[in-house]
Amino acid sequence: MSFELHARVAERDVSVALEVAEGETVAVLGPNGSGKSTLLAVAAGLLRPDSGRARLGDRVLFDLQGRGGAAGGRPGRGPWVPPHARGIALLAQEALLFPHLTVLDNVAFGARARGRSRAEAATHARSWLERVDAIELADRRPAELSGGQAQRIAVARALAADPALLLLDEPMAALDVSVAPALRRTLRAVLAGRSAVIVTHDVLDAFTLADRVVVLDAGRVVDSGPTAAVLERPRTAFAAGLTGVNLITGTAHRDGVRTAEGQFVDVRFVERVVDGAAVAVAVRPAAVALSAVEPRTSSRLPGRVTDVEPRGDVVRVRAGALAADVTPRRAAELDLAPGATVWFSFAADDTTAYPL
Amino acid sequence: MSFELHARVAERDVSVALEVAEGETVAVLGPNGSGKSTLLAVAAGLLRPDSGRARLGDRVLFDLQGRGGAAGGRPGRGPWVPPHARGIALLAQEALLFPHLTVLDNVAFGARARGRSRAEAATHARSWLERVDAIELADRRPAELSGGQAQRIAVARALAADPALLLLDEPMAALDVSVAPALRRTLRAVLAGRSAVIVTHDVLDAFTLADRVVVLDAGRVVDSGPTAAVLERPRTAFAAGLTGVNLITGTAHRDGVRTAEGQFVDVRFVERVVDGAAVAVAVRPAAVALSAVEPRTSSRLPGRVTDVEPRGDVVRVRAGALAADVTPRRAAELDLAPGATVWFSFAADDTTAYPL
Amino acid sequence: AGQAAPSGDAAPSAASSGTADSLEGSITVFAAASLKATFTELAQEFEAAHPGVTVELSFAGSSDLVTQITEGAPADVFASADEKNMAKLTDAGLVDAGAPVDFATNVLTIAVPPGNPGTVEAFADLADPAVRTVICAAQVPCGAATATLETATGVTIPAVSEESSVTDVLGKVTSGEADAGLVYVTDVVAAGDAVEGVDIPEAAEAVNTYPIAPVAGSQNEAAAQAFVALVTGSTGRDVLTAAGFGAP
Amino acid sequence: MAGSTYGGVPRWVAVVAALGAAFVLLPLVAMLLRVNWAEFVPLITSESSLDALGLSLRTSLTSTALCVLLGVPMAIVLARTRFWGQKVLRSLVLLPLVLPPVVGGIALLYTFGRRGLLGQGFEAFGVTIAFSTTAVVLAQTFVALPFLVLSLEGALRTVGTRYEAVGATLGARPTTVLRRVTLPLVLPALVSGAVLSFARALGEFGATLTFAGSLQGVTRTLPLEIYLQRETDPDAAVALSLVLVVVAVVVVAVAHRAGEPAGLRPGRRAR
Amino acid sequence: MAGSTYGGVPRWVAVVAALGAAFVLLPLVAMLLRVNWAEFVPLITSESSLDALGLSLRTSLTSTALCVLLGVPMAIVLARTRFWGQKVLRSLVLLPLVLPPVVGGIALLYTFGRRGLLGQGFEAFGVTIAFSTTAVVLAQTFVALPFLVLSLEGALRTVGTRYEAVGATLGARPTTVLRRVTLPLVLPALVSGAVLSFARALGEFGATLTFAGSLQGVTRTLPLEIYLQRETDPDAAVALSLVLVVVAVVVVAVAHRAGEPAGLRPGRRAR
Numbered sequence A, B: 001m002s003f004e005l006h007a008r009v010a011e012r013d014v015s016v017a018l019e020v021a022e023g024e025t026v027a028v029l030g031p032n033g034s035g036k037s038t039l040l041a042v043a044a045g046l047l048r049p050d051s052g053r054a055r056l057g058d059r060v061l062f063d064l065q066g067r068g069g070a071a072g073g074r075p076g077r078g079p080w081v082p083p084h085a086r087g088i089a090l091l092a093q094e095a096l097l098f099p100h101l102t103v104l105d106n107v108a109f110g111a112r113a114r115g116r117s118r119a120e121a122a123t124h125a126r127s128w129l130e131r132v133d134a135i136e137l138a139d140r141r142p143a144e145l146s147g148g149q150a151q152r153i154a155v156a157r158a159l160a161a162d163p164a165l166l167l168l169d170e171p172m173a174a175l176d177v178s179v180a181p182a183l184r185r186t187l188r189a190v191l192a193g194r195s196a197v198i199v200t201h202d203v204l205d206a207f208t209l210a211d212r213v214v215v216l217d218a219g220r221v222v223d224s225g226p227t228a229a230v231l232e233r234p235r236t237a238f239a240a241g242l243t244g245v246n247l248i249t250g251t252a253h254r255d256g257v258r259t260a261e262g263q264f265v266d267v268r269f270v271e272r273v274v275d276g277a278a279v280a281v282a283v284r285p286a287a288v289a290l291s292a293v294e295p296r297t298s299s300r301l302p303g304r305v306t307d308v309e310p311r312g313d314v315v316r317v318r319a320g321a322l323a324a325d326v327t328p329r330r331a332a333e334l335d336l337a338p339g340a341t342v343w344f345s346f347a348a349d350d351t352t353a354y355p356l
Numbered sequence C: 001a002g003q004a005a006p007s008g009d010a011a012p013s014a015a016s017s018g019t020a021d022s023l024e025g026s027i028t029v030f031a032a033a034s035l036k037a038t039f040t041e042l043a044q045e046f047e048a049a050h051p052g053v054t055v056e057l058s059f060a061g062s063s064d065l066v067t068q069i070t071e072g073a074p075a076d077v078f079a080s081a082d083e084k085n086m087a088k089l090t091d092a093g094l095v096d097a098g099a100p101v102d103f104a105t106n107v108l109t110i111a112v113p114p115g116n117p118g119t120v121e122a123f124a125d126l127a128d129p130a131v132r133t134v135i136c137a138a139q140v141p142c143g144a145a146t147a148t149l150e151t152a153t154g155v156t157i158p159a160v161s162e163e164s165s166v167t168d169v170l171g172k173v174t175s176g177e178a179d180a181g182l183v184y185v186t187d188v189v190a191a192g193d194a195v196e197g198v199d200i201p202e203a204a205e206a207v208n209t210y211p212i213a214p215v216a217g218s219q220n221e222a223a224a225q226a227f228v229a230l231v232t233g234s235t236g237r238d239v240l241t242a243a244g245f246g247a248p
Numbered sequence D, E: 001m002a003g004s005t006y007g008g009v010p011r012w013v014a015v016v017a018a019l020g021a022a023f024v025l026l027p028l029v030a031m032l033l034r035v036n037w038a039e040f041v042p043l044i045t046s047e048s049s050l051d052a053l054g055l056s057l058r059t060s061l062t063s064t065a066l067c068v069l070l071g072v073p074m075a076i077v078l079a080r081t082r083f084w085g086q087k088v089l090r091s092l093v094l095l096p097l098v099l100p101p102v103v104g105g106i107a108l109l110y111t112f113g114r115r116g117l118l119g120q121g122f123e124a125f126g127v128t129i130a131f132s133t134t135a136v137v138l139a140q141t142f143v144a145l146p147f148l149v150l151s152l153e154g155a156l157r158t159v160g161t162r163y164e165a166v167g168a169t170l171g172a173r174p175t176t177v178l179r180r181v182t183l184p185l186v187l188p189a190l191v192s193g194a195v196l197s198f199a200r201a202l203g204e205f206g207a208t209l210t211f212a213g214s215l216q217g218v219t220r221t222l223p224l225e226i227y228l229q230r231e232t233d234p235d236a237a238v239a240l241s242l243v244l245v246v247v248a249v250v251v252v253a254v255a256h257r258a259g260e261p262a263g264l265r266p267g268r269r270a271r
């Protein structure tokens, strides 16, 4: 079912809008404290916003008129569908398994709540436990689970509730690399054709699970659109950070871009861009070369090294927002240490430039 | 201080040993439920093992003789230093901030507990809050924090306790990409020259923070050694999964490797390996090509596609334990769908082969 | 006051004749707690004499019983430990003004623990602050009697406690907590070996009188009248005297 | 979630606790020492004693059930909703605790008695409450209710609403959440509260005497019987009290065993 | 941790709760209606009334303090340690709840009285407890202690040991953990328990009467005064009860305000 929401929570300085088309999965990305969990809580009906409106299918979930614009104003009045009647399941950031129920009963909870028989609910729950690869935990109590196991059970519990809209808050955060791909596959199967919102810090989740992405920052939507478009052509430093690309912004200037600092970068525009328009340039760190002296290429930017991160076969060198991946040998040659000034350069062919 | 522990917790079927040299940081990796948190709980003194011994510097922390080998035997008897006297700080998997204290008081707790004055402790706490980029949250209550914010405060609280041994259980799990690098940098600075154990699911943490890696599975240590060695020459499917490489095991056979299924793979041995010895071959998915018909190259393995994951600019195709990264165009050409049979091939130059 | 009371011999004669006893049903007797032993015995006598009647007994402090009757408790007979509480009921019209009959009296005595550790020999000894004496508070009947006695004898007792019931005074003495307590003669009799009594010759100055009366509007007036008759009659006299009560 | 079995209790705490326990237990021991064991059995098996014991058990159990029935909703409303005058209401609901029982009995008479606020209405329908077994139950419920409400309300606040919220998003309506999430979570507190209520009801004396009277088999509960026995024979009273104590200990022990929540029991796996 | 403000309470729960509240409140209203307001002020300001009120407040506060002092360690030991006979001990500690107060008073006499278990020893040192204000405090503490222990123990179990474990790994010794983590976490329950204890101590009658006696200004607390007044003037007793009720309401309200833990207060940020 399609879902539509806009809401303002004054106390947390969050004011967001979200749309999920029928069968679509939307990923919500954003820094810590940007309002992602708040958005989900409002959608699920656990938090009453000061004002706003939400609709799931034909049903209005709430339609609240703000009273008094000041922060701390009381939650607005208007129609309000309580959480249990919304058909929206929320997998919260903490697993919150019911401590008094076994794992099986936890997963069967939703079905039981909707009036299914004990046996029916148990069968249903068992099939979900199998799908998250946790059937052998069925008879344990939540207190006897490891963190990642608990998280997996929580995922199964939310999925088993078979909601019209599924909200997932960082479902993969505590999972190990050996289950994450399998669970991601399960989620992909489950989310296909189902309306869902997934909060994540992992760009891989966004790529594999989401049709569309919404980026929040400081309680506001700062970017949204199809996953590939948003992540491959990031408009914010946060979105760029997700995929790990360098984001350079400036104004279009003939065949290049002039940054705010006055540096000139050679790029290749795919679309026509008028001179002077605001543009962004994305470059992957692997395509960036480092040198101690200013190189002859036209695309080069100076930077003061802030961090040198060994990453196995490469070393990532950061200078503020700029990053380059170099081989350990090259890093050793350059004798990089935080504070050193280096030049970051790249070929125009390796850039993606687009209007902001 | 150097640290040494071996312990058995029968009820959880965990029996592990761990050594941390003076100033060393050890990363503990392993699937969910493999006993990582249990290991830390035993080290911190929160869980009494059935038998085992631990030493921090010159002090014996515990030295317990198991009584009755049977599972469910009572915890052993012997010397036992209580948690508060160990000088070991544990950052647990859940943030567990004291709900009745402000963020500042939470971080100041350790210093206060060791008898520092209120003002001194507050100053100390403030400096730590600054280092985790959360000074503006100082006056909030834990209930008013987002999940990632809480996690950051918990990190600061553990670091501020200035322990002789620091145990961190997935400190970065809930953090967004915009703080993770900064926090990783902070941790790197803090952990330098300090004995620490860090549990993580992120290979990047292991690379950037750890000198040595211990891999657990089902309550046993299955691999350990210097970070690069363990991760670049994985011996277990789990370790291979961490760095995302394909792990192929078999027996050495002249210039190649014969797999258990009887396939032959061309590799280049760096070291001398006698024929018939067990060897492992690591290949990165990006170096693996896919084809619908059996290719002419000598290193090729058949597989039935289990999953096709779009990952932005590449598509990861999995067939059981094998994975290949191909361009979206190539994936479309091959018309890959789960169930299809494809051939995975790679050049001998792209492999790393080593004895098991 | 006994104009309504039948002759003391009416009930026993009816019982001994054993014929055509018109009394049946049940009656509820509300009696002061200090009457528990005697009235339990009398009720058995009454049931033996009138096989068709069962007697329910409810014991509590007199003032508690008055409150209960005022609030509608189903009482047929009320036996009070003092005249003041009976007066409350006659004032309220719940007992006919002329109905109450005095059926027993009680006088104060000094109870001391076995062995008399405080060596109390006479009422005047209680004036010694070294003797820990417990008395009733002036608000309750035994306390009123104590006050009367103090005035009459000119002895002032520096009591360590002024209890709200005789039972509490006796409790302090039996437990040895107090060296002496002012209680009724009947209490000393009932307590047996637990206490010793020291008679007070001046006790006659403060005699406590027990009235009994049927409650107005009783569902079983005849049986109620018969029970009152039994108590005030010779059977009652014997039982009460055995317990230490005096004649009215 | 890895289990922490941390259980550090400072030594001095244990010492003070022992002192407190001694303070409570010594009087009980002293009482035991004074019991006249020779007369013990005939005394406690006398008809009136057995009547009183039976009545006490029946009425206390009934009023405990009433306390649970009325008290659970009261605790939930106090813990989970906010309304004007809530704080005042909470204080008022606790009043039966502080009211001397005899005064509580008077208040009940003023309400349910013949001339009482509601009693007049009941009387019109031919229903008399005062001085019946019903009155005993009412008196006990009145004094015992606050115990249940208070202990449960505290537990509800401590547990918080997070699990309830999860239940709701899984589609459970409020009543289902109450039955399947809230109550199981606070079961230990509910059991404690019920035990407290039962104990208070079992020991109730003043209000019963005033409001219900003292009629053998109908309203004379064990404490009333003890009170009466004391008039004539303090030893008998002590012996009967011992019966009360034993009954209470058994009930408390059984209830605590039953109320121990499976999920919070330490350790061992189900299989 | 994003705040859930979920608070769904089924309608029927509210209805039953209202019924329960009415059951407790109606008798209070009925009592109010019977107060003789004309004589109210002179009555409650009489010397004996003021003496009794002062004594009641002093002794109740003292015994509440004693309850906290002894009860907190007892609750901690019961909730946080495991030892042989613990379950029996817990049941025994609750006994003063079920003991009819008068019997409790007798038991105290047997212990601290002149010829009691300990009293003989005290007496040898010239310390007499019976008939003193100390006896009142002891009696009140005896009956009120289980309230504190029980409500606190439940809360300690509900809170669990996870936060305490964190405190310990941060280097806090058990006493520090107790002071800075455990007690603040269970503060609401501690306050509730103290309020319950205070209320029970304030209303205590039977044990005081039996153990301490009744002398104006020394041992005659307000409930004893009320009981005595009732003999002569039920109106006076009701008026005095009202005073008791008002005192209790004020104390309960103040305590609940003080005990509301800052960290669990909903909403608003500190700055």
Ligand SMILES: Nc1ncnc2c1ncn2[C@@H]1O[C@H](COP(=O)(O)OP(=O)(O)OP(=O)(O)O)[C@@H](O)[C@H]1O
Binding pocket: A011, A012, A014, A030, A031, A032, A033, A034, A035, A036, A037, A038, A039, A093, B143, B144, B145, B146, B147, B148, B149, B174, B176, E001, E002, E003, E004, E267, E268, E269
């Ligand atoms: N109960 C609360 N009361 C007041 N403010 C809160 C509360 N919970 C969260 N906040 C604040 O509201 C803002 C949004 O928080 P929210 O939990 O929605 O963030 P988030 O995007 O989910 O972050 P994270 O990635 O760390 O989970 C933050 O500034 C946070 O500090």
Ligand SMILES: Nc1ncnc2c1ncn2[C@@H]1O[C@H](COP(=O)(O)OP(=O)(O)OP(=O)(O)O)[C@@H](O)[C@H]1O
Binding pocket: A143, A144, A145, A146, A147, A148, A149, A174, A176, B011, B012, B014, B030, B031, B032, B033, B034, B035, B036, B037, B038, B039, B093, D001, D002, D003, D004, D267, D268, D269
């Ligand atoms: N309190 C407990 N009682 C019994 N078994 C437990 C308890 N806690 C954990 N276990 C079990 O012990 C094993 C080890 O758990 P542990 O928490 O150490 O795993 P972990 O490696 O930390 O996993 P994760 O990555 O999911 O956090 C698991 O099988 C788990 O189910």
Ligand SMILES: [Mg+2]
Binding pocket: A036, A037, A038, A093, A169, B146, B147, B148, E001, E002
């Ligand atoms: Mg969040």
Ligand SMILES: [Mg+2]
Binding pocket: A146, A147, A148, B036, B037, B038, B093, B169, D001, D002
């Ligand atoms: Mg773990």
